[in-house]
Ligand SMILES: Nc1ncnc2c1ncn2[C@@H]1O[C@H](COP(=O)(O)OP(=O)(O)OP(=O)(O)O)[C@@H](O)[C@H]1O
């Protein structure tokens with residue numbers, strides 16, 4: 001870590017006592033006084049100490065969870081027995097499977113869209129350049145932080161209680177929980193716009209609303225769409241666990257299958273969900289790449305469009321003027337009329353096709369969800385009665401130690417998983433970086449592996465590990481750790497590729513070996529990104545770990561599910577508050593670290 | 599100057615306008631009157647307050663002290679709706695063009711009509727046929743009709759500025775403000791753009807207030823030049839009164855420091871004074 005205090009070492013300075021004359025000593029002191037002090041802010045020291053403390057805690061957590069070879073070997077024999085028992089993986093009928101897949105996708109898309117729609121005003125109020133005032137801004141930020149900190153499962157539990165049936169609980173849970181992330185990224189995009197076009201609209205007499213639609217929206221749209229697609233992937237993965245608390249779809253069928261000990265069918269659902277997630281990830285990243293490729297500067301496409309237009313023009317102009325001279329003095333009115341028809345350039349066709357496809361997907365999603373709109377109107381009456389059941393918070397039949405212990409276990413899982421992820425990711429991430437990988441083949445292979453791993457929903461992984469190995473906490477930790485490698489490995493690889501090439505070349509020129517270049521130039525330059533990304537990982541893992549208990553992977557989630565199924569809503573509130581506090585602390589810590597090590 | 603025919607009405611009137619941003623004083627008791635149909639250039643070094651003055655005329659900035667009257671209306675007193683309607687009569691051309699890069703040229707021009715169109719507009723289809731025809735007409739006027747459906751960021755700088763001019767025309771303005779409209783352009787496109795602005799202004803009888811920092815260009819292009827220094831108006835004279843040799847003399851000594859500019863300004867002022875005496 002770069003914060004270690006170094007005493008100003010002056011090579012060659014004589015250290016033998018007594019050899020110094022008075023004058024030499026004075027000279028040295030004067031030199032030392034002139035040499036600039038290495039200034040380390042107390043904040044950096046505190047941050048470094050925090051990192052050390054967290055590392056120590058993670059090591060202890062890892063040891064405490066007891067991931068060791070003996071256990072692994074034993075769980076292997078469990079797995080063998082398990083597969084002997086299960087026989088073959090089975091799938092539901094194709095028709096039902098298709099419907100369930102459509103339903104799950106539709107529900108997730110509707111939820112994500114709901115969040116996106118709500119996020120627009122929230123982001124508008126939260127962005128520093130569009131907000132009408134600081135009070136609005138603070139309120140919008142608060143909404144974002146709160147919706148992000150409360151897990152979607154908790155929202156789902158509450159909404160299942162209110163609506164009891166249908167797709168609304170899932171849509172609303174996803175919709176509300178996603179506001180946090182989407183509005184944050186939306187607001188970031190607004191803050192990064194070029195203010196000029198917006199000012200131009202104002203100068204032309206546009207209203208605030210028009211400034212937004214004509215000056216801001218066109219600029220942020222590509223990044224907003226990318227955000228929504230990204231969140232949609234996350235929500236698809238998260239929808240599995242919503243099934244455990246009663247949200248319809250593939251997740252729910254899977255939980256039923258496992259509860260009725262039909263492991264073959266359960267695994268079948270798990271495989272389907274896994275494949276669905278990978279396909280979605282691939283589709284959305286393809287769309288994002290295509291869109292971001294044309295949106296910001298898009299010279300390539302722009303030029304092609306331009307050529308297309310030029311190719312199309314003369315023909316039309318000739319046809320119009322007929323025998324007349326093809327001079328610019330042709331009847332202006334007719335020329336303008338003709339220009340009203342927008343040519344079907346390749347860019348326009350492309351936009352139109354994507355646009356209508358998107359509309360079709362949205363309509364299809366809404367239709368398949370068969371939303372009970374009536375419920376939306378009638379539930380308001382039920383809310384007060386339900387709300388009072390959630391207050392006051394209490395641990396009910398559990399004692400405080402048990403609950404704090406469970407929360408502690410959740411934190412331990414997150415810490416241990418993050419540590420495992422970090423170790424593996426440094427290796428894998430380095431191999432996936434162009435400037436570190438020994439060969440392009442290795443890089444491509446590792447990158448592909450990372451994409452596949454990223455596609456696996458952690459929860460599915462945890463469930464499979466639990467079912468197969470018979471382990472609980474350990475399975476959860478390993479699942480989180482593996483899932484994390486997909487994300488952190490990619491982030492690290494990207495950050496390694498972004499380091500300046502100069503120092504690397506300089507070291508290579510001195511005759512340093514590959515490993516020395518890596519350790520001397522690449523890694524030090526990537527350290528900040530490493531710290532920032534690792535805290536992001538910890539932040540993510542804490543959120544995810546709170547849910548693992550719901551599928552039996554240890555921690556506070558188990559009590560959350562129990563309390564909810566036993567209708568002890570006061571306990572649900574108490575646990576949610578505990579989770580909220582933890583998540584907010586970790587998020588604050590992550591933000592602080594990113595600021596200190598910027 | 600009193601012998602002129604009937605003087606046209608004043609469309610822009612700044613009276614002892616002072617504008618402070620915290621500790622900096624951007625405008626320091628600046629007064630300026632522009633009459634209908636005049637083509638006036640604001641000259642001054644960087645930081646002299648040219649942009650700030652122009653922004654006051656469009657109500658984008660409110661004076662700390664003093665009065666701003668545009669088209670007979672007291673700008674600082676206008677409420678939202680009336681301020682927007684005033685702005686719609688004042689076109690503004692920016693140094694950096696300020697087009698939305700991802701929108702088509704035609705849609706960028708159409709945003710000039712937002713004040714009269716009312717309500718949020720998204721996409722070409724949301725504008726009426728007559729607005730589109732008008733926009734195409736303005737594009738034709740600036741010679742870019744064939745680029746109507748191209749993305750704005752695929753055009754060259756000079757072309758983008760011409761699109762911005764078409765956008766300003768879309769407002770049917772009475773006054774055209776331009777803040778260093780050619781500072782980001784190469785000499786050839788900048789000649790083209792300046793000529794275009796002047797032609798259009800004469801065609802439609804527009805009043806133009808344009809900031810520049812090229813003295814030579816200002817003298818050959820404007821009817822009148824106004825010099826700003828440290829937010830004060832230190833020079834206000836007709837270019838007609840200046841002989842070609844004087845222009846050349848000034849051109850040969852383009853100011854490189856504030857002190858030099860001050861010297862030139864003093865010289866111009868005395869020249870103008872002797873001219874009007876003659
Ligand atoms: N929004 C603002 N906040 C703070 N200071 C400002 C602001 N706008 C202008 N200023 C200051 O006011 C002074 C005049 O600025 P202005 O932009 O009007 O100068 P200018 O003559 O247009 O210069 P340039 O030729 O560089 O565009 C400068 O000192 C500038 O820093």
Ligand SMILES: [Mg+2]
Pocket residue numbers: 648649650777
């Ligand atoms: Mg300026």
